[in-house]
Amino acid sequence: MKLLIVEDEPELAAGLESYLRGQHYVCELAATFDQAQEKMLLYEYDCILLDLTLPGGDGLTLLQELKRQRPAAGVIITSARSAVDDRIAGLHLGADDYLPKPFFLPELSARVAAIVRRRRFDGTNEVRVGELLVEVARRAATVAGQPLSLTRTEFDLLLLLLANQGRVISKGAIAEHLSGDAAEQFDTFETVYAHVKNLKRKLTEAGAPNYIRMVYGLGYRFDAEQG
Template sequence: MKLLLVEDEPELLASLVSYLQAQHYICEVAITYAQAQEKMLLYNYECIVLDLTLPGGDGLELLRELQRHQKAAGVIITSARAAVDDRITGLELGADDYLPKPFYLPELSARISALVRRRHYQGTNLLQAGKLSVDVPARRATVEGHPVTLTRTEFDLLLLLLANQGRVITKGAIAEHLSGDAAEQFDTFESVYAHVKNLKRKLTEAGASNYIRMVYGLGYRFDTSSET
C-alpha cells in the first residue's frame, strides 16, 4: 500500500518513513507545499499523511486541491495547530482523521490501517474472493485453507487487485503502486509481468482458478465470475 508523507520536520519524517516501511507500506515523501501538490495531483495513494504547516503554503489548501480534482486518497492530518477551527475545516474539506502532534507512531499506523480498511475493504480485516481468503493485518493468504506463500510485493499486488475487483488496473498503475518514487524504473514493465506471473502461478498451484486476467493492451483484472 502506498502512502504520501507530507512533513517538513526532517527527524519526524525520517522516523515516519522508517516505522511505516517496517509495517510494509511504500512511502513517498514531500517536504514543501509545491512537492506535495505535484505528487498529490500526479499520482494515486491509499493514504496521505498531511502536515498543515508547510514551506510555501498551507496544508488546508492542499485539501481543497484534492477536492477540486476529485482525488480518492484518504487523508490523515497531523499538525501541532491546536485551533479547533483548523480541525473542523480540515474534516469539512474531506480529511478522514486528525491526529495532533506529538503522536505515537503505532497510533498513526493503526489509524492508517483503519482508514484503508474502511475505504477499500468495507471495514473488514478478512477478504474473501472465490476460493481465496486474505487476512490483511496478518498479510496471510489461503486458498480453501491452504496457505499461499507470497513475497511482500506479491501480497501488495494481490491487495491492489482485490481492492479493484472487476476493474482493469493498468500496468502503469501497478508499477506506481508497487514501486512508489521508483516507478520510472518499470519502463519496460518486465517487473510487473514477472510479479503478476508469479502471483497467478502461486494461486493456481494452491487450487484457485485463474482469477487474474490480462486485458490486452490495458492491464489486468481480478475476476472470480467463472466460479459463480
C-alpha cells in the same frame, strides 16, 4: 498499499517513512507545498499523511484542492496546529482523521490501516473470493484453508487487484503502486510481469481459479466471476 507523507521536518519525515515501510507500506515523501500538490494530484495513494504548515503554502489549501479533484482520497492530518478551529476546518474539508503532534507511531499505523480498510475493503479485515481468503491486517492469505506463501510485493499486488475487482489496472499504475517513486527508474514493465506471473502461479498451484486476467495492451484485471 501506498502512502504519501507530506512533512517538512526532515528527521520526522525520515522516521515516519522508516516505521511505515516496516509496516509493509510503500512510502513517498513531499516536503513542500508544491511537491505535495504535484504528487497528490498526479498519483493515487491509499492514504495521505498531511502536515498543515508547509513551505510555500497551507496544507488546508492542498486538502481542499485534493477533495475537489479526488473526493475519495483518504487523508490523515498530522500537525502541531492542534487548535480546535484547525481540526474542525480539516474535517469539514474532507479529512478522515486528525492526529496532533507529537503522536505514537503505532497509533498512526492503526489509523492508517483503518482508513485503508474502510476505503478499499468496506471496513472489513477479511476479503473472500471463492476459496481465497485474504486477511488484510494480518497480511495473510489462504486457499481452501491452506496458507499461501507470498512475498511482500506479491501480497501488495493481490490487495491492489482485490481492491479493484473487475477494473483493468495498467502496468504503469501497478508499477507505481508497488514501487512508488522508484517506478520511474524502470524502462520496461518486466518486473510487473514477473510479479503478476508469480502471483498467478501460486494461486493456481494452491487450487484457486485463474482470477487474474491480462487485458492485452491495457493491463491486468481480477475477475472473480470467470475463475
